[in-house]
Amino acid sequence: DLGPYPGYQTFPYKEYSEAFFGTEYKVLRGGSWATRPGAIRSTFRNWDYPIRRQIFSGFRCARDA
Structure with a gap:
């Protein structure tokens, strides 16, 4: 879930930052x-709705060789 870090203070315009928690x-993490x-x-870090499909989002599986 998308939530603030402990001690986080929202942007002065609450409708800009609090609405997204x-x-x-x-x-979404990485690039x-x-x-x-x-x-x-x-x-x-970025965010999105879990039901939205993104062509630039995915995951990578890796293991030691």
Whole structure:
């Protein structure tokens, strides 16, 4: 679920930040080849509805060789 970190203070415009906290959104982590250069890192976070399909979202399975 998308919720604030402990000690997080919302943006001064509550309708801009608080409206997105709750159980209807899920967190997306990382970037893709289409992500802007300043956000390509494993710590990048975004959000979306779990029912929405995204062409730039997915997951990777990996194991030690």
